[in-house]
Amino acid sequence: xxxxxxxxxxxxxxxxxxxxxxxxxxxxxxxxxxxxxxxxxxxxxxxxxxxxxxxxxxxxxxxxxxxxxxxxxxxxxxxxxxxxxxxxxxxxxxxxxxxxxxxxxxxxxxxxxxxxxxxxxxxxxxxxxxxxxxxxxxxxxxxxxxxxxxxxxxxxxxxxxxxxxxxxxxxxxxxxxxxxxxxxxxxxxxxxxxxxxxxxxxxxxxxxxxxxxxxxxxxxxxxxxxxxxxxxxxxxxxxxxxxxxxxxxxxxxxxxxxxxxxxxxxxxxxxxxxxxxxxxxxxxxxxxxxxxxxxxxxxxxxxxxxxxxxxxxxxxxxxxxxxxxxxxxxxxxxxxxxxxxxxxxxxx
Amino acid sequence: xxxxxxxxxxxxxxxxxxxxxxxxxxxxxxxxxxxxxxxxxxxxxxxxxxxxxxxxxxxxxxxxxxxxxxxxxxxxxxxxxxxxxxxxxxxxxxxxxxxxxxxxxxxxxxxxxxxxxxxxxxxxxxxxxxxxxxxxxxxxxxxxxxxxxxxxxxxxxxxxxxxxxxxxxxxxxxxxxxxxxxxxxxxxxxxxxxxxxxxxxxxxxxxxxxxxxxxxxxxxxxxxxxxxxxxxxxxxxxxxxxxxxxxxxxxxxxxxxxxxxxxxxxxxxxxxxxxxxxxxxxxxxxxxxxxxxxxxxxxxxxxxxxxxxxxxxxxxxxxxxxxxxxxxxxxxxxxxxxxxxxxxxxxxxxxxxxxxxxxxxxxxxxx
Numbered sequence: 034x035x036x037x038x039x040x041x042x043x044x045x046x047x048x049x050x051x052x053x054x055x056x057x058x059x060x061x062x063x064x065x066x067x068x069x070x071x072x073x074x075x076x077x078x079x080x081x082x083x084x085x086x087x088x089x090x091x092x093x094x095x096x097x098x099x100x101x102x103x104x105x106x107x108x109x110x111x112x113x114x115x116x117x118x119x120x121x122x123x124x125x126x127x128x129x130x131x132x133x134x135x136x137x138x139x140x141x142x143x144x145x146x147x148x149x150x151x152x153x154x155x156x157x158x159x160x161x162x163x164x165x166x167x168x169x170x171x172x173x174x175x176x177x178x179x180x181x182x183x184x185x186x187x188x189x190x191x192x193x194x195x196x197x198x199x200x201x202x203x204x205x206x207x208x209x210x211x212x213x214x215x216x217x218x219x220x221x222x223x224x225x226x227x228x229x230x231x232x233x234x235x236x237x238x239x240x241x242x243x244x245x246x247x248x249x250x251x252x253x254x255x256x257x258x259x260x261x262x263x264x265x266x267x268x269x270x271x272x273x274x275x276x277x278x279x280x281x282x283x284x285x286x287x288x289x290x291x292x293x294x295x296x297x298x299x300x301x302x303x304x305x306x307x308x309x310x311x312x313x314x315x316x317x318x319x320x321x322x323x324x325x326x327x328x329x330x331x332x333x334x335x336x337x338x339x340x341x342x343x344x345x346x347x348x349x350x351x352x353x354x355x356x357x358x359x360x361x362x363x364x365x366x367x368x369x370x371x372x373x374x375x376x377x378x379x380x381x
Numbered sequence: 382x383x384x385x386x387x388x389x390x391x392x393x394x395x396x397x398x399x400x401x402x403x404x405x406x407x408x409x410x411x412x413x414x415x416x417x418x419x420x421x422x423x424x425x426x427x428x429x430x431x432x433x434x435x436x437x438x439x440x441x442x443x444x445x446x447x448x449x450x451x452x453x454x455x456x457x458x459x460x461x462x463x464x465x466x467x468x469x470x471x472x473x474x475x476x477x478x479x480x481x482x483x484x485x486x487x488x489x490x491x492x493x494x495x496x497x498x499x500x501x502x503x504x505x506x507x508x509x510x511x512x513x514x515x516x517x518x519x520x521x522x523x524x525x526x527x528x529x530x531x532x533x534x535x536x537x538x539x540x541x542x543x544x545x546x547x548x549x550x551x552x553x554x555x556x557x558x559x560x561x562x563x564x565x566x567x568x569x570x571x572x573x574x575x576x577x578x579x580x581x582x583x584x585x586x587x588x589x590x591x592x593x594x595x596x597x598x599x600x601x602x603x604x605x606x607x608x609x610x611x612x613x614x615x616x617x618x619x620x621x622x623x624x625x626x627x628x629x630x631x632x633x634x635x636x637x638x639x640x641x642x643x644x645x646x647x648x649x650x651x652x653x654x655x656x657x658x659x660x661x662x663x664x665x666x667x668x669x670x671x672x673x674x675x676x677x678x679x680x681x682x683x684x685x686x687x688x689x690x691x692x693x694x695x696x697x698x699x700x701x702x703x704x705x706x707x708x709x710x711x712x713x714x715x716x717x718x719x720x721x722x723x724x725x726x727x728x729x730x731x732x733x734x735x736x737x738x739x740x741x742x743x744x745x746x747x748x
Binding site for chain 1: 386389393395399429431434741744
């Protein structure tokens, strides 16, 4: 439903962001009413106050923030707007919180096409609707040409922590099963293959998705099963497993043959000499669960789109504390280390 | 979940690997030391844990075939000096950006405002030159015979199209002279070689036959996947056990005896054989390639007058011994202590093809 008239599309497409759009005057208001409000409006935003006043149903809240600078801003399967909503929703959800409210701060580069900006805002509205959260406050700044790359978005989010849930990556125990919710490396390779300078085409699309629906169902149906939970974004599954191992001071062993990788992603990784375990995901989950609950958790995950390909990839062990070791298909072992430095520029 | 991937999975078949390992165990009756020349092979061996699966009688030592590792420090310093210049767009394969010179690396030059770009091919660098006629575009032409044809082709194209804002910083080396240097060393331990598959794809293996005869060592051109490496190791063991100093090709899907004549011709047209210093090893006579006189105007060293820049190695770094197979990475006192991928003392700890980096990254027993 729209509450404000939208200018005819052809004019919008020819318009670009001007410095004056960020100056707080008439053009700032016009930008708000033409691009942001028609798509994002809700009972909080409609008040146009400098802050949102929220009543929270619980005193235990989770609060997080993340800034999105991905380039290009549109990439196969998603865009920076959807990523900015889902990323923050997921950061709340993996802490056992039910995400409720988001803020959105935009840094716009002078000259950005308003049509592109509006497409991003529409994606944010759609992603927020799907994830069941509201964007309740926001801000826009404009910087000169070359001072940012088209569009940066910061989102912060508040969620309420579910009753009786106390997730921490320090709770893993030897014997736990490690479950991965699906294929690795989709997001990072979608970005990589859509960049200029890499002249091969692929059908790889980002896995960008909100995980809160899947996570809350697991917590409802298999309470207390989950000992630790993370979404493996930058640094990929390798970085997440290393964080889990080092914060619980316990070892993780995974099995090479079980790691799910889409064949396109695998092909691109082979070509570029990149380990898919080091590549970013934006809609995947790694959980450590009591071995006895693993099958039940898998069954719940597979009901959801982002968990369709969920598998057990390994287990928590007493050996090599703080380290992740892979058992290769040949029966040998190798360390899965943190990726060193930048592998792919600006992936989220 | 894993769908088979043609030209990859048949060479990673665990069952086939198991059979080859069994065969190697049966055949390897004596103790043998085999060197894989190429850093790509080292990486694959360590990553797949092949060294853990071999019988104790077989020792793999890791060779000098890592382009990043053997590029001398002075070339790195020259690259840094050129990359920092206002008018220059400096292009390089990604690995070179993290190799430290005396005080900084190319990433640091970039963060200080230098225009340093990663490219996947020297022809991409040439495209950048076409697109930026007001800039000087420099490509860091490092590597072995594998990279030489494409690097030569970039210069050749620049000549043909009259692109004058393009030049190359050349640090191009060759495998056979390095093998001779290793075999001639008084404390050499290497008894057989896995020759570098992709180098042989370009050059063929005919040029290894005199080395094999002269030094009485078997040389086996080998691929990079686990099954190929194991097949290469098995063949080398068979030759060693039978006392046959021969060159036997185990990478038939890519390598022929004569190699790729068009690629060789391209190298010939643009480059000539010269003396080259190797990082950690020192000068090896007639071991490298430099631009021929006719292409001198594409030589970045003279164009930017950096030939007077020299540099000295860290005294702690023993990468020279590692590159010659005299020392295993974890035998170096600085390994994983003063020297880590975060703070590398030498290039063998930097490149993904470097033996020290491979040990640090994958080897369970070394940490």
